[in-house]
Amino acid sequence: MTGNPRWQVIPVKLSQAQFEEFVLPHLSTGRRGPRPTLTLHKTFNYILQVLYMGCQWKMLPIERNAKGLPEIHYTRI
Numbered sequence: 001m002t003g004n005p006r007w008q009v010i011p012v013k014l015s016q017a018q019f020e021e022f023v024l025p026h027l028s029t030g031r032r033g034p035r036p037t038l039t040l041h042k043t044f045n046y047i048l049q050v051l052y053m054g055c056q057w058k059m060l061p062i063e064r065n066a067k068g069l070p071e072i073h074y075t076r077i
Contacts, residue, residue, distance in 0.1 A: 012052045
């Protein structure tokens with residue numbers, strides 16, 4: 001394998017500029033329901049982490065918001 005090894009890794013986190021250039025043009029926003037509390041950029045980075053780590057969503061290291069609560073909460077149905 002020749003070439004730059006930087007391009008041979010699985011991305012785990014995208015910067016805001018990379019997200020807006022490569023991913024955002026392919027996403028559509030919802031028209032109904034409440035507005036999401038997380039940005040699309042943060043949600044996409046969490047999905048990349050799940051795919052890379054192979055863990056369950058609830059096992060992710062979730063950041064905390066300004067109030068000290070987790071950005072994502074889980075409910076049981």
